[in-house]
Amino acid sequence: MPRAVKFSRYGGPEVLEIAQVPRPVPGPGEVLVRVAVAPVNPGEAGIRQGVFADMWPAAFPEGQGNDFAGWVADLGTGVADFSVGDEVIGYLPRAAQADYVVSPARLLTLKPSDISFETAAPLSAVGVTAWAAVNAVGVGATDTVVVSAAAGGVGSLAAQLARLRGATVIGTAGPDNADFLRSLDVIPVQHGPGLTDRLRAAAPGGIDAFIDTFGQGNVDAAIALGVAPHRINTIADGRAVARYGVRHEAQEDAFSPQVVAELASLVAKGLLVVPISRIYPLEQVQDAYRHVQQRHTRGKIVLSLVAEEERAALAQQLRAEAPAGAPDIL
Ligand SMILES: NC(=O)c1ccc[n+]([C@@H]2O[C@H](COP(=O)([O-])OP(=O)(O)OC[C@H]3O[C@@H](n4cnc5c(N)ncnc54)[C@H](OP(=O)(O)O)[C@@H]3O)[C@@H](O)[C@H]2O)c1
Incomplete structure (x- = not known):
């Protein structure tokens, strides 16, 4: 069964577990994404520890992770801009660290094929946040x-x-x-x-x-x-x-697929570097958060949900299994 990072009580990294969850089904206007990479962010630790429980309470079992990159695995009705197998970048609060996520199609960005999933995934979170801050001042x-x-x-x-x-x-x-x-x-x-x-x-x-x-x-x-x-x-x-x-402008003030696409284009042109200090397999999510919570990360720490050597075959399999014909337009 598909895996998803969940926690069922507030606490340290030890409360994180890899749960077995059903494969979600995209509704109208939605896209099912097979996640390849999902970064870890220090702010997510605060939510999991209950620091923000008054403002943003968890709904247990709560998911974790915000930003991700992966492949389109299925399309809901009315989605015309994406095809199964496309490489995409997305942002889904408290849900991204899972084999499959369902995102509104309008929030996804096509990933340039010449940048890695590791480099692409953080762009919708720290990339957009940096963009917001630079614009704000x-x-x-x-x-x-x-x-x-x-x-x-x-x-x-x-x-x-x-x-x-x-x-x-x-x-x-x-x-x-x-x-x-x-x-x-x-x-x-x-x-x-x-x-x-x-x-x-x-x-x-x-x-x-x-x-x-x-x-x-x-x-x-x-x-x-x-x-x-x-x-x-x-x-x-x-x-x-x-x-x-x-000023206090952040991700939520600047996020749009257009901004993510602009950042991805800068990366593809070699003008912007996303340093990746460590890649952890999903199973080591607790260790990944112990690491990020030390607050000495250079660039990003990310979780890999599909091993590098398995990615080409998985993308090929997704495309082969895609239903033939045009998507169903609403
Ligand atoms: N609201 C939003 O949209 C949003 C989005 C993303 C992040 N955030 C927030 O923004 C903050 C930064 O996130 P991040 O992911 O960039 O953090 P991060 O990657 O964990 O930051 C790590 C960096 O902090 C440096 N550092 C450690 N101690 C320091 C100190 N005393 N003074 C200055 N720098 C120090 C480290 O440098 P050395 O190792 O060289 O010491 C390290 O490179 C967090 O509070 C996060 O929650 C908000």
Whole structure:
């Protein structure tokens, strides 16, 4: 039977289990996707731990994962834009870590064939979030921009998108990631105590915009450095939003298949890199979350649901089993 990551009580990674679930059936306007890769994100750990239970309670047994990439496996009625076997990128909150997901067709993006599933899957989550943050602060070619946690999932993409706009980008990271940031043409500055002084020294001409992807005092540092609140965006510090009126644009503010397609196109052209620090098989989902919760990921950690060597045969099998003829148009 198809597998899906589920949890039936709030807690640490140990509450995650691989459940056997029925294969879902797509309804009108929906697409069944066989998932190849589903990333893990630190925010999902907060939901599973019950941190947000008042705002967004779980419906046990709750699913897990948001972003995914895979193949179209079946079409509901009225879907004309996709065919069985197409490679797609999608976003389904609390559901993506499963062999099969059903998505509205209008939320899917065709994956360029020349980028990997590992690279493609995070684009609908951290990619779109980075896109939102860079737009929120209006990064331009003459700007000096700071990105906090610039080696992380959102940060590494936000830093590159800001560079693509021509900005000078300073990224905060630990010493182990300094060379990695230099490889992205980003100026590394170590995070931690004394950050404000180090940023001031790294940007003698001043800092125009600040993209915070980590919280924990980064917005305070930006304000202390004289960055205007409307040119600061945080995705990790609600207190700073209330206190300073800084911006807080995130995935939900920018998501559309068009934005995902634009990000995928940048990857396909070699202009944007999605660093993948580790691939775990689905069975090791608990270990994958233990790893991501350490908060020292370079780029992304992802779950593989179909082993690399099995992917070509699976795609061929899906196409061979597809019903012949045009899709049923509503
Ligand atoms: N609302 C949304 O749409 C949305 C979407 C995605 C993410 N988020 C949120 O955005 C945040 C970032 O997510 P993410 O996936 O990018 O995180 P992540 O990949 O787990 O971030 C890891 C990075 O954080 C750095 N880091 C560790 N300690 C730090 C510190 N004290 N100061 C600055 N950086 C430090 C690490 O660098 P070193 O290893 O070099 O220390 C590492 O590269 C999370 O809070 C997440 O929940 C929100």
